[in-house]
Amino acid sequence: MKYMDALMKWWADPETIVIPAGQDNRVIDWLDQQNADTWHQVVMSWNYDHGSKVLSWMLQQDRCDQGTAAQVFLVEGDGHWLWDALADPNKPQDDSHVCSVILKNWDRYKTADLQPKHRGISDRLIALVEEKGNQGRYANTALQDIMRYTGKRQAASRFGSEDGQIVVALEHWAHAKGIEITA
Numbered sequence: 001m002k003y004m005d006a007l008m009k010w011w012a013d014p015e016t017i018v019i020p021a022g023q024d025n026r027v028i029d030w031l032d033q034q035n036a037d038t039w040h041q042v043v044m045s046w047n048y049d050h051g052s053k054v055l056s057w058m059l060q061q062d063r064c065d066q067g068t069a070a071q072v073f074l075v076e077g078d079g080h081w082l083w084d085a086l087a088d089p090n091k092p093q094d095d096s097h098v099c100s101v102i103l104k105n106w107d108r109y110k111t112a113d114l115q116p117k118h119r120g121i122s123d124r125l126i127a128l129v130e131e132k133g134n135q136g137r138y139a140n141t142a143l144q145d146i147m148r149y150t151g152k153r154q155a156a157s158r159f160g161s162e163d164g165q166i167v168v169a170l171e172h173w174a175h176a177k178g179i180e181i182t183a
Contacts, residue, residue: 001174001179001180001181001182002181002182002183003181003182003183006170006174006179006181007170009179010170010173010174011162013173015168015173016162016167016168016173017165017166017167018030018159018165018166018167018168019165019166020165021050021163021164021165022050022164024051024053024054027054027166028053028054028057030166031054031057031058034157034159035157036063036064036065036068036111036113036114036155037114037155037156037157038155038157038159039058039064039065039068040065040067040068040071040114040155040157041155041157041159041160041161041169042054042159042160042161042166043055043058043068043071043072043161044071044117044155044160045160045161045162046161047161047162047163047164048075048076048079049164050163050164051164052098055072055098056096056098056101059072059098059101059102059105060101060105062108062109062110063109063110063111064105064109065109065111065112065113065114066106066109066111066112066114066149066151067112067113067114067115067116067149067151067155068114068116069102069105069106069109069146070102070116070146070149070151071116071117072098072099072102073098073099073102073146074116074118074121074146074147076097076098076099077099078121078125081097081099082099082125082128082129083125083128085099085138086128086129086132086138089132089137089138093137102142102146103138103141103142103143103146106141106142106145106146107142112149112151112152113151113152113153114151114152114153114154114155115150115151115152115153115154115155116149116151121147126147129143129144129147130144157169158172159172
């Protein structure tokens with residue numbers, strides 16, 4: 001089956017939904033029982049329009065993998081936070097923002113296995129981090145370590161997220177349904 005056809009069937013199948021959107025507390029309770037690979041897969045496809053409560057909870061846990069934290073940091077940081085923060089490294093920032101939480105907790109994360117999916121961080125942003133990453137409030141933080149982080153392996157989980165809900169990942173759904181996805 002062509003990828004887009006399989007994707008349309010997957011979206012339409014109610015069996016793919018593990019937890020519906022808008023149930024952050026239930027998602028957090030569920031994630032508390034999951035492994036690092038599942039956390040990472042959820043973050044890799046998280047829709048930031050559905051808030052950061054779930055992400056913030058994960059990032060407060062010592063068992064969050066550095067790769068998962070780096071993924072959140074790179075998406076949020078490259079999106080806007082890092083540009084604003086580095087424009088004036090002495091300007092106070094919201095300490096509850098996920099990027100601030102990651103900077104504060106980076107050395108607490110017990111594992112560093114999983115690979116973030118880089119979206120192609122611009123050379124201009126990397127130069128800005130190298131220029132200002134050790135100034136003001138970012139001196140002696142993990143900012144440059146986070147930007148350089150690569151991880152060792154990709155996450156493997158049968159779950160992910162889609163539009164604020166926890167779902168069975170497309171590949172696992174297709175396998176269970178006996179569907180072979182082609183290009």
